[in-house]
Amino acid sequence: MEKIRRLRLAKDAMDRDWADPGLDLDAVAAHAGYSRYHFLRAFKDAYGETPGQYLTHRRIERAEEMLRGADLSVTEICTLVGFSSLGTFSARFKARTGLTPSEYRTEHVGRGASLIPGCYALLWAGGFSTATSKKRSGPGPAYGGEQEQQQPADGRAEP
16 A cells, blocks of 8 residues: 555656656656656556656646647647657657647637637746746835935045
């Protein structure tokens, strides 16, 4: 029973961090407390596929959702779902769905609501930061509340 609990911890990490391109076998195995090779065998025995296959399926499922619902390029979606290579993404996508990402979008768009504008989809997916998402180092003055430096009467700036 302990084995399944540890494997579920690793699977939960993959479900949570699927978009992280740095998520690799060593990182996932560490969540389970196994060596990479023992984890690979145990995961495949428990779930019927390797951790890499499982993670690829999760990423392809998310890509399908984005292709149906967001007005983003295939390259943007490739990056957002955690693939670092467009060629690998397209090949894996086609192997899983039978269609290239572009063919998939053409076949499935137009069946319902209009596409979400890409800027909103990127914001939702964390694809770029905004001015409001940056943390301030501490409370700061608002709208010109800074103390203006007083210049001497002769017009020279103080060091």
